[in-house]
Each structure stands twice: as C-alpha cells, then as structure tokens.
Amino acid sequence: MIRAGIVGGTGYTGVELLRILALHADVEVAVVTSRADAGLRVDALYPSLRGSIDALFSLPEVETLAGCDVVFFATPNGTAMLMAEQLLARGVKVIDLSADFRLKDVNEWSHWYGMEHASPDLITEAVYGLPEVNRELIKQARLIACPGCYPTAVQLGFLPLIENGLIDVNHLIADVKSGVSGAGRKVELATLMSETGESFKAYAVGGHRHLPEITQGLELVAGKSVGLTFVPHLTPMIRGIHATLYALAQGKLDDMQALYEKKYADEVFVDVLPQGSHPDTRNVRGSNNCQISIHQPQGRQTIVVLSVIDNLVKGAAGQAVQNMNLMFGLKEDAGLKIVALYP
Amino acid sequence: MIRAGIVGGTGYTGVELLRILALHADVEVAVVTSRADAGLRVDALYPSLRGSIDALFSLPEVETLAGCDVVFFATPNGTAMLMAEQLLARGVKVIDLSADFRLKDVNEWSHWYGMEHASPDLITEAVYGLPEVNRELIKQARLIACPGCYPTAVQLGFLPLIENGLIDVNHLIADVKSGVSGAGRKVELATLMSETGESFKAYAVGGHRHLPEITQGLELVAGKSVGLTFVPHLTPMIRGIHATLYALAQGKLDDMQALYEKKYADEVFVDVLPQGSHPDTRNVRGSNNCQISIHQPQGRQTIVVLSVIDNLVKGAAGQAVQNMNLMFGLKEDAGLKIVALYP
C-alpha cells in the first residue's frame, strides 16, 4: 500500500483526490491536512465521503507528512514551494497540483504569480506532469508539477498538429470555457450562484496565468516560439472544460482524423471521437478522460479542434493520480477506471 | 461471471445500469437491447461509455436474453410484464425497474397505470426490492419489483417512526422534490431546459402513481391503513430526490436520533446524519446512499424527517444492482462502492 498525504484537503481538488483515492486499491490515505480544520473529521466537512474516508484533518507539518510515500499538494499557489524540499529530502515523492513548479522560467513565474519563488532550485528538477508528453520522465520523477486545467485541455488538443508542423504557430487561438469549480472553493462574490448561474462571460482576456504555461508546453513541442491568444470563459455549470482551438493550416493537410487517432491510439485517457463528432463535457464528467474531435469547416484553411475534460479530474486530481501511478510502477489507470456520470 | 442483460438500454436508468455494471467485477454485460437502435454501438449513443462498454444494441428477444443469468428491465411500464414469465421459465432471474410488479392489488395497478396487467399471476411472486425491508425475501427471489425513486426516499425516511408506532399514520405528508432525470429520457416539452431550468413547481398534486406504492409499503409496516398526502415537485437539477416528511408524534417521543441510528446501523446504504444535520442531494449524487436526518422543530408535535437519494442510483439502477447482489449471494455493495460526485 502506498501511504498518501494530501496537503490542503479542503479545496475542490483536495476532496476530488479523496474521492478517487478512497477507492484506489493500492493507496491508503494516511494524512489529510487543513490548517483551519485540524482536528475535525474529514467527512464532517464533506458528507459525500461518509463511509469512504475515516480520517481527521491534521496540521500541515513535515514530520507528519514525512511518513507518507507520496504527498499531494492541493493548496493555493505558494505553499508547495515552501515544503517540497524538506519532503523530498525525507524521501517523499511530491505531486503538486498548484502552479508552483509549472513554469521553468522563474522570473516569468514571479511575474504571473506575484511573489518570489521560494524554491527556485527545484524548478529544474520538477517534471511537468502531462503523461501524454512526459511519461518516461514522470516515471523517474521525485517532484511533479501537475498541469493546470486549461493547459491540459489545450495542449492535448493542439499537440498532434504542432508536432507534425501542420499549422502556423504564430497565431494560435484557444477559446476555452470552464465550469465554476475551476475557481476553487474560495469565497468570492464572482462565483456565487446568483452571479454566475444563467450567465456566460469571458474573463482575464488581457492575460491569464495559464497563458505562459500553455505557451511553454507548445513551444517545447514546436521547437520554436509560439504565439497564442488564450481567452478563458466562465460557463454556468460546475464541472467541465471545453476548449475550442483554432489554427491556420500550412499547406495541404493529410487526414487529420487518422493523425489524431494514431497519435492517441495507446493513450488510455485520450479518446479521439469519430469524424464529425462534437464532444460534450458531460461525457467526461467525473472521469479522467479527454475527448477530442477535429474539424476543418467548409474545407477552409482554419482548423478547429474541440477538446473536453473534467477540470477537477483530468485537469487536476485525476491527472495527479495518473502521475502517481506512473511514479510507483502501477497500471496507469489504477483507481481511475471511472465512467462519466451521465446524465 | 454473472451474465446480465438489460432490456431498454437507452433510457436514463438503462445507461445508469451500464455505468455501474461496467465496473462490477462479477458481472459481464452480455445483452443490451433497444428496438429503435438495434445494431448501433451502445457507446455511439452514449459516448460517456466509450472504453467501458463494448456492445451493440440488439433486439429485445427472449432467445437472446435467455442466455443471461439475470435480466434487468429498464423499460417503460407495460413491457416487463410481457416478457418476465418466459424468462423466468428459462431460468433467468428478472429485476424489473419499471412499475409492472410493484403493486400487489392488480386492480389498483390497472387504475393507476391505465392498462390491463398482462401477467397478474406473477404479481404475488414478485418481491418488492427494498433490501432494507425485504432482504431475506430478495435473496430467494426470482422476480424483483424495484421500488420507484420517490417511494424509496419516502419509505426509508418514515420506516423507523412507523414500525415503532410513534406517529399518527392517518395524516402523513411527503413533500418530495425531484431532479428532472426522474422524468426519463423522453422527449417532452415539460422537461426542456427552457421549461424547467430556473424554475420550481409541484405537479400531480391530485394523484401520482407513486402514491399507492408508498401507501402499500407503509401499510405493510404499520399493520393498518395509512393516510398519506404526497406532493411531488420538479426542481431545476438533473439528479437527486429530497423528501421532506411530516408526521404528528403520538405521545412523548424518546430519542429519535438514537432510534434511527439503531435501525440503520447495519445498513451499508442508509446513513443517518448527526443530530441537527440537513442532508444535501449533492452528497449522494452518483452513489447508492440514502442520507437521513430527523428533526422536531421547536419541540412541537410535528416531526420532520429529511431523506435524500440519487433518483437514478438508490432510486433505480443502484438499488437494482443491490438486489442482484443479494440474489446471487454477492456482497451487498459489490460494484456499488461509489463515492458521490461533489462538487
């Protein structure tokens, strides 16, 4: 049994980790921390876990966490970077669901996250935990930087086109729509139901923290500079991300459908839908799947890729467990054979 | 491996059975029928099942179904009664999720369902599949009549009070609220999102088909006639039933909290919440749990019981699988260890 710890177990990614790990045959949830709720039963805060998780919240202390084989950080940005080094030194693997180790350029990180990085030396070591790109590195890693939800949906959608040099990477567009759980379990006016229900809006068009992360990932694949316009939107639902991606084809295209199917043939969590399909976020709700379709409307030069995930699963907790499985030599889908909740 | 057949695999209870059985270690989904979609891949209609269910819809024929160990009817009312006898004769166990065998009084059935009963002889044999009441009978049964969604939530809520004779059963009130998936995957104006979203209403106050079913169940426990006012409501969400139950206490009450806790102590799927709690339908979404709390506001004579389930799981497909587990000697929660999807 892998002894797992979760730091920051009171947010939506934390409780989602608990939902998944509660049924993972190879994992025991040994520690769940919450500074505010230490001493409280976890299922007192989350009655959905009654009967599944028998634990109390504890304080986030290195001593306690050092007894784990792996520690997940489901914390706000800026926390994992304070504790990761000590845990690694104690032989604990670390999977960070926050943004602390996602950007390789520490100055860029400081610019977007508005603070000094407390552990810049670890940035190089951290492996960006997108298994479809970095599987072999993940297997060897001690420290994983789990991708953001938007970056996961966008990168999986663009990758086959970019790595085959089929599109003009100077003018990529990612028009992405997210459910409100992406904003986290933070008490904010903007995510009240009266504010977000029955309404739709874009936000952060001027610049969103996931922009440099996506760009970094695409540039690694492209092998050159990439120009991306990224527009996130808030859609009145709880879970789900739908990325609508636009790019201009370079030259005549071969069969893109075949290209995508081949690229993802062996990926257990990336599913290329039949030609002409439109993925629907409900069909991945609660599951670790990414469903993708590719279109070239009216045979014009503009290619449209549609990519959907559940932001809390493949966009966060599920992907984190997928990384853990790889790091510990388990089957990649251990604990992740979840069928989406439809309707 | 139990070979399972599903008749009527295109409705919401059918696809929910598939979601659950796809991950049930002891079950192989051998046949899924749909008259309209025969020949089509199941996951072409339900992309949420891609990678989990590898089957085609077939015609609903006894010959095909006779090869199964158990057949679930997830059909409209009036279908199971036409096929059950032949399947039973072939040694196939039958679990009917429709209403065909729920009422013991065939005239009452015809009155409420507006048709002659095609198989009245089986009504007596059929066991009402509420395990918390009929567990031992279910284990021996060939034919199960799965309870309706409203009746499940209401009966589990009222049972401890009635079987202990603590309330006046002449004036029971069940004010129950259901998500729209309870109306099924039928194309109706009333369940369009534009009609039901952002709105709340009662319906069928004059008389709903679940009224005689609930009354029958409560009277069996009470050992006498029961007077029930049942008001169903439609609430703008997809899954979930919340029953708010009212009854007048007879005499001074002992500790109801303890009474409920004791009653359900050994029930894996009925969870009595701590004193003073209010159950929330989200906390059972996708799971087979019923969460209950008991109140006596202002110490007055009126007792209030709150009982929530997921109408498609404990109110339909999950309870059907729970029955199957009992009939085949499996652990009662085999394939049903599902943590609710929160948020």
Added chain:
Amino acid sequence: MIRAGIVGGTGYTGVELLRILALHADVEVAVVTSRADAGLRVDALYPSLRGSIDALFSLPEVETLAGCDVVFFATPNGTAMLMAEQLLARGVKVIDLSADFRLKDVNEWSHWYGMEHASPDLITEAVYGLPEVNRELIKQARLIACPGCYPTAVQLGFLPLIENGLIDVNHLIADVKSGVSGAGRKVELATLMSETGESFKAYAVGGHRHLPEITQGLELVAGKSVGLTFVPHLTPMIRGIHATLYALAQGKLDDMQALYEKKYADEVFVDVLPQGSHPDTRNVRGSNNCQISIHQPQGRQTIVVLSVIDNLVKGAAGQAVQNMNLMFGLKEDAGLKIVALYP
C-alpha cells in the same frame, strides 16, 4: 416626482429597487448609498443599469437622505433602526425592506436577530407592509416594515383558509423552497454555484427568523394562537419562492376555489389559478405577482395550497414599491406592470 433614496444599494434587493424605480414614471432616484462604494457610479457595479440609472453611490448620511420624499432601506438587519427616527423627524417616509420593524414583540425580535433593538418606540408605529392585509393602514403610514419573502408567499397562501376558520391552525405546515438570491449578495461558501448548483437541501429546520414573522401574521388573522412548522429549502435557481402549504380541514369544506377567487378578486398582484393548476415560479419571475392554486388531494382532510412569488419582487423590492404607491396615493401598480420573464 417623488424623490427616492435607497440605503444599501449594492445588495440584490437594492439593485432590484433600482431596476423597478428606473422605469417608474413618478419616481426619481435621488440618492443611492453604499458605504463601501461611495463615489463609484452605480452602473459601474451593475452594468445591467447602464443607460437607466445615472447616479453615484454616496455615503449613507441623514443630511443627504433628508432631501428625499421616501427612503428605502435595502440594508442588512440592524441598520434601518438606527436611522429611521431621524428621517421620519425630517418628514421623510421610510420603507424598510429589512427585518428591523417586522416583529411587534421586541423581545422576540432580539431573540431571533441577536441584538438589542435601537428604536423600540417605532415598532408600534411601523405598519407591516402586506397590502393585501393592511392596505388602509399603509396609505396612512410613515414607516413600513416590508414583509420577508417567505412570509409573503406563506401568508397570501394561508389567509383565506384561516380568516374563514376552515382549518386547524394548531398544525400548519409550510414547506417552502427558495432560489439562492434570497440569501443576498453576501460572500458565503454556502451560496457558491459549486455548492448550491445541481443540489437541493433544507436548512434551518430547527428555527428560521421568518417563523415568528409568519406566525405573528397568521395569528392576527386567526385571532388566536397558531402552531406552524416552517421548513425552508434552497433550490438551485436564482429567483423564485414556491410555498407548499398543508393544513387539516375542519368540517366539510365548501368550494375553496371560489373562496380564493373571491378573496383575491380585486387584488392586482394575487392571481388564483384555475382549478387543478400548479403554479410555476418562472411565471412570476421578475414580476410582482403571486400565483396561487388550491388542492384537496384524493378528497382527504389535508388541504394543499401552492403559492409562488419572485422573492426579489413581491418578496422584497416590488412589494416595497407597491407600498410606496399606496403611501403616495399613486395607482397601486404604478411602475409594477411587469410581465414575467419566460422562458
């Protein structure tokens, strides 16, 4: 032109007052206060008002408000009672949408609202602003205590039965469902969309502040003590209240439908639906209407009344304007001829 001031213009009842008053031909919105947002344009906070309200938020000062003919308090409880006396002394009429003057028993008020009352002398003078009960008093009033949203829906539903002595008032039940805007524009975890969307729950079953208010109103009509069990619920929509009311008939009932139609024949905002109807909250969304239907299921002794309003209109801002119209001798529906927004 009536010069109107709004104290607390940043909550949902405040912005709803602005929506209504912006189109009221006899009213000029002269002052809108907000301590936090003073100096900001109102439509900067509420872009829905762009082009309709040309005002800045100002500080809530008596001097400024004294220039108004009427001041609405759309404030949290405990604010109006601090300012009402000074405004009245300056000849300003006061309409309080908060709870400060709703309960006639000051000790009861302190018990439920958890503070000392700052202006107990005004409690007697304050007129409870339910025009269907107190129309003539309202016309003469200087100070109006606008009813709460739940109390409005419940009282309008129960009144005809109680004033005719047709039901046993010792065991009334009000099972009421509210949209989340009833919780106000307060930043709370419980009203995040991720917490309340797609879910349904009861709350405050042990005791809600609207209980004594409803009881007080019903007792005035009954002329004796009334026993009420009031269970509020949160339903996943923004606007709307649906009250389902239960009572035991005393003796044989005459035609209740005719009774209700007669009672409300001259009421412009109370609409008794045809026999057998079920009111739907969407049909009063954005309007000042209350729609009611009456049922006696299966001819049993239990009567069921269904009553719906928009909590922000007839349950708050619309009723406040209705009161203002009466106080200033305008037509009762001036500025309130609003057709509900369907779908």
Added chain:
Amino acid sequence: MIRAGIVGGTGYTGVELLRILALHADVEVAVVTSRADAGLRVDALYPSLRGSIDALFSLPEVETLAGCDVVFFATPNGTAMLMAEQLLARGVKVIDLSADFRLKDVNEWSHWYGMEHASPDLITEAVYGLPEVNRELIKQARLIACPGCYPTAVQLGFLPLIENGLIDVNHLIADVKSGVSGAGRKVELATLMSETGESFKAYAVGGHRHLPEITQGLELVAGKSVGLTFVPHLTPMIRGIHATLYALAQGKLDDMQALYEKKYADEVFVDVLPQGSHPDTRNVRGSNNCQISIHQPQGRQTIVVLSVIDNLVKGAAGQAVQNMNLMFGLKEDAGLKIVALYP
C-alpha cells in the same frame, strides 16, 4: 394604436413578442395565431401573461390578419414566405423573425434551408432588419427580414473593424455561445434539461445556417469577399448569446476603444463598455441591449471582440419591435425601455 398580429404565437420568440408588446403604449395585440391551439386563451398556455394579454389563439388566416397594421411572423422557416405577399397586398407591413427573407441569394437559401423558396420575388424587396446598419431603409420598408440571433451579435461586434478596413477579413473567427432557448420551443431530445444542463458543447461546426447570413452581412460592409469560421456552442443557461470574435489586425491600430465608442455613440441599444471590461450575458437578460468590449491581448496582432445580447430580445423579438418602431415613425426605443433582470 398600431394593430399588431403575431403568427406563430406559441414559440419562444412569439411569447417574447407578447411580453414586450403587452406593455408597448402604441400597440394593441389584435391577433395571435396558432394552428394547434386555436380557440385556447393565450394565457392558458403562458400563465406568465395572465393579466397582460387578453386574447385567444386564432387560426393563421389572411383574412383575420389583414385587419392588422403589422404582422410579425414568429414561425418556423418556410411559413412567412407563403403568406407575406398576400398580406403586403392588403397593405399590411410584415416583420419576419424567421429566416425566409434573410439571404439575398435564393439558391444559397435553398441550399441551407432545404426547400424551394415560395416567394423569391420578395427577397429583393425585403430589408434586412439590423437597424444599426439599415436604419433608413427600414423606415421605408414594407417587409423586414429580422436577423438571426447569432448574426446580430457577430455583426455588431465586427462592424467597426471591418468598415474601417482594420482587419484581415479572410480569416475571421466567431466563437459563439448560446443559451438553449435559441433552439426554440421544439420538443427535442437534445434540449432536455438532463441533456443540456451542466454540460457544454459545440455543434454544427461543419456548417450552420447562420454562417451565410453573417458572411452576407459582413461582405456588404467590407465590400469584398469575407472568410469566416463560425463555431456555435450550446451553454447550460436559458437566455443569452456571447460572441467571442477574433481577427488579425492589418497594420498598426489606432485606439479601437474610441473607434467603437464613436461608431455606436448614437445607438440606443449598442453599449460599448469601458476599456478592459468583459460583458456578461446576465447584464442584457430580458433587455434589447448589446454590450460590447474590445481587447488586444498582450498587444499581439489578434484582436478580440466580446459581444453579448439576449437571443430572444435583441436577437429576435426586441429587434423586431425596434424595426416596427422605425417603420411606424415611433421612437426607436418605444416599448423597449427594459432594464435587464439581474440577478
């Protein structure tokens, strides 16, 4: 008083016309037709109109409609073209909310709408009813082709850029999100709440009927061929359209904010938000407003325009009334001073 007739009064655009016209001081709703519901009271079908519309549905006959000054067609495509000529011949002005007269190329129309056009001669005469483009023509028109909902939001968003030649019109992108009421009051599986609630998807990426309409409108302004990729999406809400528009700037741009503000300075229903804003569909819900903002993220070449409307108002019934006002010499906003319903 203008006597107005509505053909097809049972769909969402029909009932929305009724909502608006019921309060229009210069209009009397004289005829409301519905083949299926003839003889029924309008408010029996739409209880939201009780007290506001006192009419019965009648059969859609020319004789009856000929007594009107103006007839609105809120019908499925293919109906208005059968009756418009006879009504015009009787001196009745016709405002068609369907697509029958929107496309000037009759072959293109037949291609996209799958039928022969019954009245090709009227196509030339019909004026495309987008007042911000065709105001003077509308004033003189007998026959108006009201724009589709998507085309309204997209054209108002793109116009200032295109008419000033600031963008490359060969690669325009319109990523547009619509509430489900855009699909109409048709009984379809796809718009059941269980199918569309809590989910997001694109549809018709291969080609949507509004594509040629938008292209036609933009080409008229551009004075040359335009290449547009149009991707419509279904978002889980009832009302609202949010267009996110992308284009590549040609050369260095001047102040786009000033350009938009100047362009729409005199438009009562187009509202350019302050620099840096993100329009939210809730802020135009129920109103005839279009709110727009313009962005140039990271100063890159890609311009992003955000444009929101209520699909049933500015995208259908409200715009139809705006056209009527112009045709009859009324104030353009007569009957359309509606403040959006927030929250």
